[in-house]
Amino acid sequence: MKSGRRQPDRKQKVTLTEVAKMSGVSEITVSRVLRNNGPVSTQTREKVLEAVKQTGYVPNRLAGSLASADSNLMGVVIPSLSNIVFPEVLRGIHSALGPTGIQPVVGITDYNMEIEEQLVRSLLAWKPQAMLIVGFDHTDATRQMLRNSGVRVAELMDIDSEAIDIAVGMSxxxxxxxxxxxxxxxxxxxxxxxxxxxxxxxxxxxxxxxxxxxxxxxxxxxxxxxxxxxxxxxxxxxxxxxxxxxxxxxxxxxxxxxxxxxxxxxxxxxxxxxxxxxxxxxxxxxxxxxxxxxxxxxxxxxxHRFEIGRTAVEKILETPVQHGAPATINTGYEIVVGATA
Amino acid sequence: MKSGRRQPDRKQKVTLTEVAKMSGVSEITVSRVLRNNGPVSTQTREKVLEAVKQTGYVPNRLAGSLASADSNLMGVVIPSLSNIVFPEVLRGIHSALGPTGIQPVVGITDYNMEIEEQLVRSLLAWKPQAMLIVGFDHTDATRQMLRNSGVRVAELMDIDSEAIDIAVGMSxxxxxxxxxxxxxxxxxxxxxxxxxxxxxxxxxxxxxxxxxxxxxxxxxxxxxxxxxxxxxxxxxxxxxxxxxxxxxxxxxxxxxxxxxxxxxxxxxxxxxxxxxxxxxxxxxxxxxxxxxxxxxxxxxxxxHRFEIGRTAVEKILETPVQHGAPATINTGYEIVVGATA
DNA sequence: GTCCTTAATGACAGCGCTAACACCGTTATC
DNA sequence: GATAACGGTGTTAGCGCTGTCATTAAGGAC
Known part of the structure; x- marks a missing residue:
């Protein structure tokens, strides 16, 4: 039992160290294997993967993200889930996020700007890759935080006002x-x-x-x-x-x-x-x-609700940091003639 | 500029250290103020809060959670967002999560057990407080991971099979x-x-x-x-x-x-x-x-889709770790007589 | 054979924060 | 007046991982 002053049984069970010991290599080599990053011989790779399997090791992304300053999370703030349009936007977001391995962290504001502020604050604390947020109605503090965060921000649904970073939606x-x-x-x-x-x-x-x-x-x-x-x-x-x-x-x-x-x-x-x-x-x-x-x-x-979500994510991932000028992406709309008018 | 070997401009801009220096106290004191944890004099508290405001400091939860082994994240795995029932379950989850400050991280499986496995793996990497997952159809590896994780697991919607930890739903x-x-x-x-x-x-x-x-x-x-x-x-x-x-x-x-x-x-x-x-x-x-x-x-x-989500979260937060015996919570259903049958 | 490049690995420090303990001064207790 | 108890604060040592640089061995070029 290594434990210094900490509880001997904190949450983490198997760590990189264990896997490294078991496979007879250094921690960093295990890390390389797991992230497919850097040169590793096939032999070593296999030894490591074997040890991973044996121990049932699950990496700790909290530690990983902290060390590499890169979180693979994306903050998503929507007003509600009751209105069907927002789940559809979420679908679009998920579809674009799928291949990237980025996970969305979702917050619901209930159309309340104070809650939204609170939410943005706590989502930013996860150092997300980007923030998606619905609409232009934010408190000054929210706008401030988003701007200062340096991460990309997409305001969704609406394009009738000026964006913090980019706006994706329709008029x-x-x-x-x-x-x-x-x-x-x-x-x-x-x-x-x-x-x-x-x-x-x-x-x-x-x-x-x-x-x-x-x-x-x-x-x-x-x-x-x-x-x-x-x-x-x-x-x-x-x-x-x-x-x-x-x-x-x-x-x-x-x-x-x-x-x-x-x-x-x-x-x-x-x-x-x-x-x-x-x-x-x-x-x-x-x-x-x-x-x-x-x-x-x-x-x-x-x-085009699905497209709004998807497009926003795609655009935002193109460039990882806020560039100066706010931009607007119009996903448009079309009249469905139907038979009731 | 402190930076050792790391890039001078990693993401983090303002850290605890800065706030501590500015307010003339130690980091841990700032931490205590921000978490409302431990005794702090009103004077100090005010100094610190002032410095926080001035610097626009945003805490880094990655670091915080790593240090305290307690992430305030909850993994949620659902098959789809197209089917209206799942957004409603999500609503229930959010409603119960609201007061706790826990954030849901949502994954979509598209009814694919391989994707689900993948998703569970990467959600567990965030050391979530608990995992919510729809249904009983999982790969063995998924079940394994969930069991080994030690965190509470709720399987939602269905109660017609045996749960890993608890099942919340109806027959x-x-x-x-x-x-x-x-x-x-x-x-x-x-x-x-x-x-x-x-x-x-x-x-x-x-x-x-x-x-x-x-x-x-x-x-x-x-x-x-x-x-x-x-x-x-x-x-x-x-x-x-x-x-x-x-x-x-x-x-x-x-x-x-x-x-x-x-x-x-x-x-x-x-x-x-x-x-x-x-x-x-x-x-x-x-x-x-x-x-x-x-x-x-x-x-x-x-x-009772909303209730399923809400109840699952409530139950799961009652006891933070998996206890031995799987349990089942029946949220029931009722016939709506209507006029079409 | 020398020099250079590349593949493969490791040592080490540090990401930003918090738990654990230590310490000081003040007040209460008898 | 000694002891205990507590409020308020700081020191230290990590949490588990990855960036950076260093090191070694193995080729290739000439």
Whole structure:
């Protein structure tokens, strides 16, 4: 038992030292074998690998990363997992991370900037290779920390503001605007809006602004709107549409804050025998798979959530440190014509 | 510039040493202040905090964890993010982890046991506090590593096999069986099944087995089944139901592998004017929110995905090391009667 | 044979932090 | 007034690994 003053039985069971002793070489040689780094004879390599197998040695990355100042972790900060879009972004991140051996450490802010700050602080403590974070709404302290960290930072989803380092996403204002144009071109004139909590979803707000903008330019404005306090959901969309139509008859097109809500709207129409598109146009946002499987495919805008995650990781790994000028990558969006508008 | 042989500009910018010097105390005192650990006078504490603020010091957890053999990381291994249930489990995990300051490190296996092994290996290298992993299908090496690691291991979702340490989930066999009983009691007799890839979804297979079991005990068996090669999706469910009904008319109840698929089935019926429940019963699994928002709420079984994640973390944090006997926690399920069966 | 290069290995210091113990001065205890 | 107890602080020695340089042996060039 070696132990100096430390507990004899700390967590670590087998260390490099043991493997080195067993295979009759130095620690650094074992390290070289394991990392495939530096010249090692085939003989030695085999001896070492044999010893590794025998001992069941598991390297300690904490020690490794500390010694080499290179952690192979990536911080990921997202507001929520309830909204389907973020798991999809995560998928994209994972897909790009797969081959690199980098592991994501995920934090959830619940749309709270204080929690986000806290989270960024503790993620940076792991000396991550890079940080991915959703949106532009951060406290000054958060922005400060991210800038000072020196690691690459990607702000995801949105490109309507200036990035700390790089931003990867699409213009939500533009999407809202194009939604309005699309519906106007199809002859709709009496617009309603059904949305969810704006405080937490700044991007929904941007789309709303874009929509209003498009209407205004045609001398129109929203006839009525219904905002649901809380996260978006199908049920909320269904109920909100009912409320809206009851309060304000005559509306011929309703734009929803996203597909979840819009599908709820579709369900309301199905239940009430309201003819989609003819009696009432319904328009969503996101382009979820389920919208395309509806009896009448949902008219919506497809955002490229998976690509946002993947692209961000790819871009960030190209250059390991922050270069001066912030950049923006537009992953775009496209209108899905569908059959509900 | 201190630097010995190392690069003068490694990643770390400000260290404890700097903060200590600036505030005129020793490193350990700074450490104590920052960890709120050990007695420190208010005066000293303030001096230190001031210096921390001035320097923008960010602790290095790699070093801290190495020194204290205690990492505050938790490994999480899930098969996929495409299937909505796993993000919900993740939510549960996050919710329980929130107050503890432990960060999850997430790995995705894509339902591949080799990748899983690889992933477990590299997650264990971070000396996590515990490991959460979905299901019981692991390679021997994976099981070995998990057992030897000494850290708590929770296997999630399923409780139909013996756990390495603890299992948290529900009986999928039982859910399938109860689905069958429920439909039989309602007088359905000609059963069809629509499912997705069994290779990747062992739990769907267990439910299927349970269903068949229930039918057999009533002297019945499936009339026909349609398996979709690939991940579950609403569109797949819709198309598969169509195929099934075309091939085998006269079926009066179809059990789907999950709600995604079942909702696709509902959409098919809506599009074809097939009267749900009367002409054809549709039954899902999961109890997704959207099923309840349909014009006719989906009949299904609610699994407690969020609770599985939360409970697993809570249980695992109660006792920090593996105790001998494997345990099982049943989070249960319940039938949601709905209006489609 | 000399010089140079390259492959293979090792010695050593140190990454940034914390556990363990030691120490000092002050106050409480009798 | 001696002893104990405690708050507050520092010294020291690592945690387990890898970067850097040194060393040896084995070829190749000429």
């Amino acid at each position: 939500h204002r533009g999407a809202g605007y194009d939604t309005g144009r699309h519906l106007l071109e199809r002859g709709y004139r009496k617009f309603g809006y059904v949305g969810h909590d704006w405080l937490s979803d700044r991007r929904a707000r941007l789309r709303f602004d874009g929509l209003c903008d498009a209407l205004n330019r045609s001398g129109l404005s929203l006839v009525d709107q219904e905002l649901f306090q809380g996260p978006s959901s199908t049920m909320a969309g269904r109920q909100a549409l009912q409320a809206l139509l009851t309060r304000t008859p005559g509306i011929d097109a309703v734009v929803f804050s996203n597909d979840d809500m819009a599908i709820g709207g579709v369900f309301h129409c199905l239940a009430q025998n309201i003819a989609l598109k003819d009696d009432l146009a319904i328009f969503g946002f996101n382009g979820l798979e389920i919208g395309g499987a509806l009896p009448q495919p949902l008219s919506t805008i497809r955002s | 999928h066999r039982g859910a399938g069986y109860d689905t069958g009983r429920h439909l039989l009691e309602r007088g359905y007799r000609k059963f069809g099944y629509v499912g997705h890839d069994w290779l990747s979804d062992r739990r769907a297979r267990l439910r299927f087995d349970g269903l068949c079991d229930a039918l057999n005990r009533s002297g019945l068996s499936l009339v026909d089944q349609e398996l979709f090669q690939g991940p579950s999706s609403t569109m797949a469910g819709r198309q598969a139901l169509q195929a099934l009904l075309t091939r085998t008319p006269g079926i009066d109840a179809v059990v789907f592998s999950n709600d995604d698929m079942a909702i696709g089935g509902v959409f098919h019926c809506l599009a074809q004017n097939i009267a749900l429940k009367d002409d054809l019963a549709i039954f899902g699994f999961n109890g997704l929110e959207i099923g309840g928002a349909l014009p006719q709420p989906l009949s299904t079984i609610r699994s």
